[in-house]
Amino acid sequence: MLVIQPMKKKLLSLVIFQLAILQLITAQSAQPDFMRSTGKIYVVVAVIVAMFIGIIGFLVYMDKKLTKLENQIKD
Amino acid sequence: MHLIKEVGALLRKELVLEWRLRYAISGILLYVLSTVYIVYASFVAVQPQTWNALFWIIVLFASVNAVAKSFVQESGNRQLYYYSLANPTAIILAKIIYNTGLLLLLTLLSYGAFSLVGGNPVKDYKLFFTGLFLGSVGFSITFTFISAIASKTNNSASLMAILSFPIIIPILMSLIKLNAGALRLIQDTAIWKDIMTLVAIDMILIALSLILFPFLWRD
Amino acid sequence: MLKHWWKILAVLILLYTFTVGLLVPLGPGITAIAPQSLTTGKVVQLKIEGYNSHYASATEKSAWLKVGKNLTLPATKIEAASEQDMLLTFEIPAHFPGEKKVASASLILDNDIDGSSVKPSAVVLTQETLAPEGAALAWSTATLTGLHDKSGMNFPFRNILAETIRNTYFHVPLWFGMMILFLVSVIYSIRYLLYLQPKDDWKAVAFTRVGVLYGMLGLLTGALWAKWTWGAYWSWDIKQNMSAIAMLIYLAYFVLRGSLDDMEKQAKIGAVFNIFAFAALIPLLFVIPRLTSSLHPGNGGNPGLGSEDLDNTMRMVFYPAIIGWTLLGVWMSNLLHRMDRIKEYLFDRM
Numbered sequence: 036m037l038v039i040q041p042m043k044k045k046l047l048s049l050v051i052f053q054l055a056i057l058q059l060i061t062a063q064s065a066q067p068d069f070m071r072s073t074g075k076i077y078v079v080v081a082v083i084v085a086m087f088i089g090i091i092g093f094l095v096y097m098d099k100k101l102t103k104l105e106n107q108i109k110d
Numbered sequence: 111m112h113l114i115k116e117v118g119a120l121l122r123k124e125l126v127l128e129w130r131l132r133y134a135i136s137g138i139l140l141y142v143l144s145t146v147y148i149v150y151a152s153f154v155a156v157q158p159q160t161w162n163a164l165f166w167i168i169v170l171f172a173s174v175n176a177v178a179k180s181f182v183q184e185s186g187n188r189q190l191y192y193y194s195l196a197n198p199t200a201i202i203l204a205k206i207i208y209n210t211g212l213l214l215l216l217t218l219l220s221y222g223a224f225s226l227v228g229g230n231p232v233k234d235y236k237l238f239f240t241g242l243f244l245g246s247v248g249f250s251i252t253f254t255f256i257s258a259i260a261s262k263t264n265n266s267a268s269l270m271a272i273l274s275f276p277i278i279i280p281i282l283m284s285l286i287k288l289n290a291g292a293l294r295l296i297q298d299t300a301i302w303k304d305i306m307t308l309v310a311i312d313m314i315l316i317a318l319s320l321i322l323f324p325f326l327w328r329d
Numbered sequence: 330m331l332k333h334w335w336k337i338l339a340v341l342i343l344l345y346t347f348t349v350g351l352l353v354p355l356g357p358g359i360t361a362i363a364p365q366s367l368t369t370g371k372v373v374q375l376k377i378e379g380y381n382s383h384y385a386s387a388t389e390k391s392a393w394l395k396v397g398k399n400l401t402l403p404a405t406k407i408e409a410a411s412e413q414d415m416l417l418t419f420e421i422p423a424h425f426p427g428e429k430k431v432a433s434a435s436l437i438l439d440n441d442i443d444g445s446s447v448k449p450s451a452v453v454l455t456q457e458t459l460a461p462e463g464a465a466l467a468w469s470t471a472t473l474t475g476l477h478d479k480s481g482m483n484f485p486f487r488n489i490l491a492e493t494i495r496n497t498y499f500h501v502p503l504w505f506g507m508m509i510l511f512l513v514s515v516i517y518s519i520r521y522l523l524y525l526q527p528k529d530d531w532k533a534v535a536f537t538r539v540g541v542l543y544g545m546l547g548l549l550t551g552a553l554w555a556k557w558t559w560g561a562y563w564s565w566d567i568k569q570n571m572s573a574i575a576m577l578i579y580l581a582y583f584v585l586r587g588s589l590d591d592m593e594k595q596a597k598i599g600a601v602f603n604i605f606a607f608a609a610l611i612p613l614l615f616v617i618p619r620l621t622s623s624l625h626p627g628n629g630g631n632p633g634l635g636s637e638d639l640d641n642t643m644r645m646v647f648y649p650a651i652i653g654w655t656l657l658g659v660w661m662s663n664l665l666h667r668m669d670r671i672k673e674y675l676f677d678r679m
């Protein structure tokens with residue numbers, strides 16, 4: 036069967052998480068055309084937020100891996 | 111010269127093996143026939159647009175099954191034996207040539223069976239058979255090489271599909287477009303561009319297979 | 330410090346990308362015109378809504394309707410209600426030349442602050458009867474003179490895109506970065522096959538991982554951009570499909586590595602597949618999209634990133650942005666493979 040490595044699982048959940056958050060951001064605005072207001076500048080904001088979340092996700096992944104290594108050194 | 115002789119000998123070996131294990135090839139042929147029958151039974155009337163897509167999907171699945179056995183189904187010991195005798199480039203070349211022949215036969219049979227039950231919407235035969243040929247070559251190269259990779263793993267059957275399907279998609283898409291031209295579904299003046307793309311993809315893939323295979327077999 | 334020059338460069342370039350890319354204003358544009366369908370032989374008032382425009386403070390204002398290649402009709406009255414709103418009055422003659430009863434007209438605006446801007450196919454003109462042959466026409470065939478140039482730095486205003494044109498510095502470099510990272514990964518895979526040094530394989534894997542991260546982010550940001558410009562997150566555009574397939578290929582690469590137990594086998598077979606997959610990726614991302622029509626610029630046979638899509642001001646940000654984002658990716662993969670190295674070292678000592 037298909038073996039999905041933990042890293043891939045994390046990546047997948049990260050993407051789903053991002054989508055969920057961005058949906059939330061856009062859904063919260065009661066105004067139907069919030070994303071289209073002021074020349075659609077909020078689309079740019081959403082894109083930058085998405086990339087920011089992606090890079091933060093990378094940091095979290097590194098952090099976890101490093102913690103594991105530190106624990107190995109301690110033992 | 112030596113290489114050609116080796117390839118010839120290996121090709122002969124493949125043919126003899128195939129002849130001895132006749133059930134393998136007859137199984138594939140039966141597979142094509144039953145798939146065509148099922149498709150026809152579930153669609154009844156096939157539009158040219160659907161005909162085009164279905165035809166290539168049937169050929170795709172039949173090809174994966176036909177080619178997968180080329181490395182996956184050979185035991186490790188037997189492979190080791192070949193490798194001690196022959197040059198790896200000759201082995202992959204022989205396999206690719208053999209599989210190309212097999213797939214050509216397969217696509218022609220699929221076409222025959224499919225046009226028998228589903229009608230024959232082909233208008234431009236020259237273009238259609240060019241597509242069939244380039245498609246068989248592309249499928250054969252990709253699937254042979256991927257089956258060589260997949261045979262190194264423990265779950266080769268599922269890996270064969272996972273690894274080869276994304277890689278085959280550009281070839282498949284160009285083929286479906288080319289055939290749409292042959293079926294006169296689209297009017298395209300730049301059809302040679304698609305042909306050139308296919309030829310280029312085939313060339314790149316065969317060059318890489320020949321270069322990379324020697325790194326694969328040595329264990 | 331000297332050793333880290335490229336990391337500092339990455340940060341500086343990204344800083345430049347963010348500040349210039351987000352702060353330079355968009356040039357003036359026309360966002361709305363009402364009414365959109367006009368009949369000939371009447372005096373009509375067009376309500377114009379501008380974006381980043383200076384209709385009230387501009388002193389020399391002019392406006393034309395343009396039909397066909399060179400027929401223009403100047404506005405008889407121009408009243409600016411505010412910087413963004415303007416009322417144009419046109420006395421449309423009874424006929425316009427041509428064999429059709431319906432024609433689309435472009436609107437050309439010009440003033441001393443904003444320079445000139447054009448809204449193609451702004452309104453639809455309908456005439457009751459065709460123009461009688463040989464009749465004198467009120468439309469002028471003279472070329473427009475005295476148009477102003479917009480001074481200062483601006484990104485061009487494009488319909489539909491509006492401010493999202495800035496995504497060119499964020500979404501697009503992700504793809505360039507991804508391809509460069511994959512290319513570097515392939516180079517390390519080739520090196521691995523030649524010299525069989527494990528560190529080359531770690532580097533190849535690290536670059537592929539960050540490449541996949543970039544690809545995923547590219548798909549995600551592309552989907553967001555598409556939602557508010559093309560109308561849907563996913564519109565089965567050929568480039569979207571191809572990028573998704575590229576991700577499948579590289580996820581298959583990780584599955585392949587995962588299904589091999591022996592480290593050396595993992596490295597060798599992984600390297601072989603990486604090279605093969607990259608070769609299959611090139612037609613996927615560059616050749617096939619050019620053969621088929623697509624919503625993306627640079628498809629259906631026309632060259633990508635031509636002057637239509639990218640003007641000189643945008644180039645000044647776009648090219649550095651590619652370098653910046655790529656260097657950031659290199660930095661990220663650098664961290665990843667250094668960690669792998671430490672892991673290997675610890676593994677050997679224990």
